[in-house]
Amino acid sequence: MGTRYAxxxxxxxxxxxxDALLGDWSDTGEISALCDVNQxxxxxxxxxxxxSGRSEVPCFxxxxxxxxxxxxxTVVVTTVDALHATYVCAALDAGRNVVVEKPLTTDxxxxxxxxxxxxxxxxxxxxxxxxxxxxxxxxVRRLISEGAVGQVTSVHFEWLLDTIHGAxxxxxxxxxxxxxxxxxxxKSSHHFDLVNWWLDAAAELxxxxxxxxFYGEENAAARGLTGRPARGQGAPGLGSDPFILDVSADPRLxxxxxxAEHEDGYIRDQDVFGPGITxxxxxxxxxxxxxxxxxxxxxxxxxxxxxxxxxxxxxEGRVELDVCERAWTPPHAAxxxxxxxxxxxxxxxxxxxxxRHWERAQDITIEGGTGAHGGGDRLLxxxxxxxxxxxxxxRPAGYRDGIRSVLIGNAANLSAETGAPVRLxxxxxxxxx
Numbered sequence: 001m002g003t004r005y006a007x008x009x010x011x012x013x014x015x016x017x018x019d020a021l022l023g024d025w026s027d028t029g030e031i032s033a034l035c036d037v038n039q040x041x042x043x044x045x046x047x048x049x050x051x052s053g054r055s056e057v058p059c060f061x062x063x064x065x066x067x068x069x070x071x072x073x074t075v076v077v078t079t080v081d082a083l084h085a086t087y088v089c090a091a092l093d094a095g096r097n098v099v100v101e102k103p104l105t106t107d108x109x110x111x112x113x114x115x116x117x118x119x120x121x122x123x124x125x126x127x128x129x130x131x132x133x134x135x136x137x138x139x140v141r142r143l144i145s146e147g148a149v150g151q152v153t154s155v156h157f158e159w160l161l162d163t164i165h166g167a168x169x170x171x172x173x174x175x176x177x178x179x180x181x182x183x184x185x186x187k188s189s190h191h192f193d194l195v196n197w198w199l200d201a202a203a204e205l206x207x208x209x210x211x212x213x214f215y216g217e218e219n220a221a222a223r224g225l226t227g228r229p230a231r232g233q234g235a236p237g238l239g240s241d242p243f244i245l246d247v248s249a250d251p252r253l254x255x256x257x258x259x260a261e262h263e264d265g266y267i268r269d270q271d272v273f274g275p276g277i278t279x280x281x282x283x284x285x286x287x288x289x290x291x292x293x294x295x296x297x298x299x300x301x302x303x304x305x306x307x308x309x310x311x312x313x314x315x316e317g318r319v320e321l322d323v324c325e326r327a328w329t330p331p332h333a334a335x336x337x338x339x340x341x342x343x344x345x346x347x348x349x350x351x352x353x354x355x356r357h358w359e360r361a362q363d364i365t366i367e368g369g370t371g372a373h374g375g376g377d378r379l380l381x382x383x384x385x386x387x388x389x390x391x392x393x394x395r396p397a398g399y400r401d402g403i404r405s406v407l408i409g410n411a412a413n414l415s416a417e418t419g420a421p422v423r424l425x426x427x428x429x430x431x432x433x
Contacts, residue, residue: 002027002028002030003028003073003074004029004030004032004033004072004073004074005021005030005073005075005076006031006032006034006069006071006075006076007031007034007045007076007078008034008036008062008076008077008078009035009036009078009079009087010034010036010038010042010044010045011041012252012256014045014078016377017076017381018031018045019048020381020384022048022049022052024381025385028385029073029074029385031054032057032072033058033072034046034057034058034060035059035060035065036061036062037061037263037264039263040260040263041256046059058071065087066090069091069094074096074097074098074099075096075097075098075099076098076099077091077101078101081106081181081185081186082105082110082180084100084104084105084106085104085105085106085110085111085113088104088105092120092121092125093117094123095122096123097124097125097126098123098124098125098126099384100125100126100128100402102129102405103185103405103406104189104399104402105402105406106179106185106186106406106410107410108407111402111407114399114402114403115400118399125398125399125402126383126384127401128380128397129194129401129402131190131193131194131376132376132393132397133375133376133377135366135369135375135376136352136366137194137198137376139366139367140319141197141393142393143319143352143354143364144199144319145393147316148314148317148319148354149313149314149315149316149318149319150314150316150317151315152291152293152313152314153313153314153315154293154295154312154313155195155294155295155310155311156295156297156309156310157191157195157295157296157298157310158298158308158309159191159297159298159299159308160305160307161187161300161302161303162305162306163243163304164242164326166281166301166303167215167243167272168245169183169186169279169301170216170270170277170279171269172268173266174279175270175277176276176279178278180279181409181410182278182279182409183279183301184210184283184285184299184412185406185410185413187299188283188285188297188299189402189409192297192404192409193401193402193404193405195295195297196401197394197395199289199291199293201290201293202289202290203288203407203408203424204288204423205287205423205424206287206288206411206412206415206423206424207286207421208283208285208286208412208413208415208416209283209416210280210282210283210284210412211280211281212277212279213281214281214301214302215277215301215302217275217277220273220274228273230274231267231271232244232245233246240331242329242330242331243271243272243273244269244271246269281300281302282300283297283298283299283300283412284297285297285298285412305327305328305329307324308321308325309321309322316357317354317355317356317357318355319352319353322351324347324348324349350366352364379395380395383395383396408424411424
């Protein structure tokens with residue numbers, strides 16, 4: 001029979017893991033139970049299970065999570081971020097293994113609770129940092145660990161989210177800081193984890209400035225974007241306004257969200273220029289590490305193209321990674337970020353260059369694979385469902401890695417609120433003396 005996998009949180013994020021267990025990793029185990037606040041979404045995944053030739057599985061509301069645990073060896077947590085700690089701790093305390101989406105949780109209290117539960121549990125915890133597995137990011141780790149630039153002294157990391165991907169965070173539950181921790185936790189935890197992993201070091205001091213400059217009601221009014229529709233279905237300007245999302249045009253989004261609204265009232269296609277947004281779209285962060293390396297980091301969520309650039313300065317040279325994941329954003333109604341990415345696949349690039357002192361620049365070949373993130377997602381899924389290999393790059397991530405990335409984002413949020421630098425401690429964060 002293999003491992004019994006139970007899922008809690010059945011939105012879009014669960015799909016990668018469900019599809020894996022119904023497809024190429026079906027020999028490793030079976031889906032045994034589902035848990036969500038919304039029965040319609042659980043029914044959607046149960047139909048997918050049935051189409052694969054398997055029997056539908058029991059569904060549980062959150063207040064029956066203990067019953068789900070009786071049917072599980074491993075619990076896959078893909079809920080709203082703020083709920084991660086609740087389910088991770090309950091599963092670990094029941095002795096179950098846990099696979100949790102990033103971010104591990106959203107605040108220092110959740111980090112402490114998970115750390116305590118992980119230390120006393122017989123279960124294992126995996127945080128799914130799939131960016132570690134992307135071949136280009138793995139190549140950077142290999143260069144640095146081999147000493148190609150000597151000791152790293154500083155890192156500059158710029159991440160651009162375009163007006164398809166970036167805008168989508170301002171339509172969904174992520175727009176509420178209490179649910180997501182803001183983009184410095186939800187999105188940047190990926191990036192902070194990469195730097196922690198690349199440097200094999202921990203952050204100790206954080207200073208940040210953030211602001212909401214593009215999305216939101218006040219910014220829209222300042223630019224004359226008034227009288228906007230509350231929903232995408234049948235909205236004026238649909239098809240010409242690239243910020244209007246019509247979930248009814250996408251069968252999967254219709255089944256997962258539009259037809260599920262009557263149960264929990266969750267609106268998937270909120271206006272990015274409407275009220276209620278409590279997260280920022282421009283972020284600048286300065287981090288000092290325990291090995292004396294310094295990081296300058298920026299995140300912009302309304303860029304005209306999607307990609308990132310990271311530079312490592314070292315005592316023996318410099319490494320530059322330049323990535324364009326989407327070269328431009330077409331000016332039509334966004335249906336789904338992944339569909340838009342397929343439409344605009346041309347014009348993307350990645351380049352990794354090593355500059356050593358006294359030597360000509362050297363282009364480093366990046367060995368890619370098939371599938372998402374250059375084949376990285378398949379490598380991650382192998383580690384999750386078949387067990388981690390003896391990986392010299394140490395890509396599998398545990399709860400300590402998850403905590404370190406969350407606490408940088410937490411510290412950055414606190415610094416932006418107070419205007420003061422924040423020191424990371426064993427127990428969380430505090431304002432620097």
